[in-house]
Amino acid sequence: DTGVSQNPRHKITKRGQNVTFRCDPISEHNRLYWYRQTLGQGPEFLTYFQNEAQLEKSRLLSDRFSAERPKGSFSTLEIQRTEQGDSAMYLCASSLTGQSGVEQFFGPGTRLTVL
Amino acid sequence: SQKIEQNSEALNIQEGKTATLTCNYTNYSPAYLQWYRQDPGRGPVFLLLIRENEKEKRKERLKVTFDTTLKQSLFHITASQPADSATYLCALGAAGNKLTFGGGTRVLVKP
Numbered sequence: 001d002t003g004v005s006q007n008p009r010h011k012i013t014k015r016g017q018n019v020t021f022r023c024d025p026i027s028e029h030n031r032l033y034w035y036r037q038t039l040g041q042g043p044e045f046l047t048y049f050q051n052e053a054q055l056e057k058s059r060l061l062s063d064r065f066s067a068e069r070p071k072g073s074f075s076t077l078e079i080q081r082t083e084q085g086d087s088a089m090y091l092c093a094s095s096l097t098g099q100s101g102v103e104q105f106f107g108p109g110t111r112l113t114v115l
Numbered sequence: 116s117q118k119i120e121q122n123s124e125a126l127n128i129q130e131g132k133t134a135t136l137t138c139n140y141t142n143y144s145p146a147y148l149q150w151y152r153q154d155p156g157r158g159p160v161f162l163l164l165i166r167e168n169e170k171e172k173r174k175e176r177l178k179v180t181f182d183t184t185l186k187q188s189l190f191h192i193t194a195s196q197p198a199d200s201a202t203y204l205c206a207l208g209a210a211g212n213k214l215t216f217g218g219g220t221r222v223l224v225k226p
Contacts (some may be wrong), residue, residue: 106158
């Protein structure tokens, strides 16, 4: 399967613990996006990379969240000192640069539950 | 602040009929608009793109219109099938291809 993959698919953690998620984009895609989605809502933009450069972070993203894409391939999203409000589905997407509006390919998501 | 509204109530429709979904936005000047389909427990899947200078796009049984004066997009599924049952998300795009999504509308097609 050459689509976007995310690991783990599910994560249950206790409040205050740190968690890290991984996203492997489609291999030739140089843009990578992270979104968060809660039940009944659409995905909410968190951050995006072009190659290894993080170009934008949402103002809603607290300093407990950090993302990296060290070699311009896979990316990790870390949440420190998790809170119950962090419980959500974390989605990764990738795309090619090029003309405006190029489609994004989404992974299956990592569902985080903070107890 | 930017706001994107989709009908939060589920749309129940009989097989074979046309489903019409609405996406309205305010305080936004998107370069383009996309529609995605999302099934439970899965990531969204791209369906259609329409740019700000386009009025209508079609793909098989799908049709999208985009009215930048009304700040509205309509999404139509013609000859609907039970397999079309899913949540449909509209997303507005600007620089960097960052997408801003609406809340989605759930569609249920009954046989």
